[in-house]
Amino acid sequence: MPALVSHPDEVKVISRRFGMGAADIEKYIELDGYKAVQQAIANGPAWIIDTMKASGLRGRGGAGFPTGMKWSFVPKVSEKPKYVLVNGDESEPGTCKDHVIFLHDPHAVIEGTMIAGLAIGSKLGFIYLRGEYRYLLKIVEKAVADAYAKGFLGKNIFGTGVDFDIITQTGAGAYEVGEESALMESLEGKRGVPRIKPPFPAVVGLYGGPTVINNAETIANAPHILLMGGEAYAKLGTERNGGTRLFGISGHVERPGVYELPMGYSLRKAIYEVAGGIKDGKKLKAVVPGGASCPVLTADEIDVGLDFDQMGKAGTMLGSGGIVVLDETVSIVEFALRTIAFYQHESCGWCIPCREGTDWIKKTLTRVYNGGGSRKDVDNVQYLAENMMGRTFCPLGDAAAMPTLGFVKKFRKEFEEYIDGNRAGTPLITVEQLVGAGH
Structure with a gap:
């Protein structure tokens, strides 16, 4: 198991159970696990969506679309089944944050999937892992099996009369299926190529039914948000960018790792304080701030906050949270x-x-x-x-x-x-x- 890193500036919400053995269901329950989904059952879909909207949570896969709004787009009445699809196909070069969630806190993904299902009226969720994450599939499958054994998944969960099932699946190592419509094609057993939009997945998605697709980190935040309240979560970040985020800082830094920082945190501080500065005392040349698809920033452009809006104004993107630091030796x-x-x-x-x-x-x-x-x-x-x-x-x-x-x-x-x-x-x-x- 990879060693965990930490820094005093971290605000641990989604990572608060990391390193505490929460992959074990008993430990997860001890650490407030599966309480949020029971609250969700008791309070109903409108309460869930309103809480998620109040949180300011935006998609952590890269697009940054407001999560609560996305869930609200799913029609309340549908002739076809509705689905929740968790995008765990983490394949963006420089991005390495979803794997630590699956490794240390897989039940948070399961519980978040259930909450999303309750919000839209779905009874079935899929957790889709990238093909190279086979070693994590065993962890996730065990967590799902343990949840079934406890009566948390399946028929009549928690004795409430509500049904919900989860199926796990891995891809075949294709980066393209990280795109939501290609992911649905892959899950349906077809070649993973994108669909023409519209229609959008919220209306016509997996198997033609209304579908919510969210990144694994986005989904794993849902239980924490319901427990702490949407407004409290929102206050941890900046305006229109609620909460915290997992940032994978790699490249030429002294302390590479995955850190949970408030949205809007200074990129310069993330590099020079959280990650310990440029390795071996060399000079900074450039930074790719959110995974390989994001436009590069020069060494003079790093006085910017790590949220979707500030990054956009700087001419780049927050992307999938992979901060790649390049020193002066890089061509x-x-x-x-x-x-x-x-x-x-x-x-x-x-x-x-x-x-x-x-x-x-x-x-x-x-x-x-x-x-x-x-x-x-x-x-x-x-x-x-x-x-x-x-x-x-x-x-x-x-x-x-x-x-x-x-x-x-x-x-x-x-x-x-x-x-x-x-x-x-x-x-x-x-x-x-x-x-x-x-x-």
């Missing part, structure tokens, strides 16, 4: 190539702008990296990325284009110096070896 040319190579590999190929755009950007940056590029290539990369934006069925095209644009706009001088011969003649490995070594 942005190489880092940009690694990034686009990932997205090119993971593109499902469903739509032309993404399939062809990622491939051509990768080819162009490979040529640049191998010493055969020209300054015109930088313009071409920017042109390709700009023409991918907003022209794909799902956000993967944007996820590839946005960081690419950030790299070439903010570090154009480095690209040009590289092309002009500063690194010419250096023995290089192939892009396949490059990506394979760091993927």
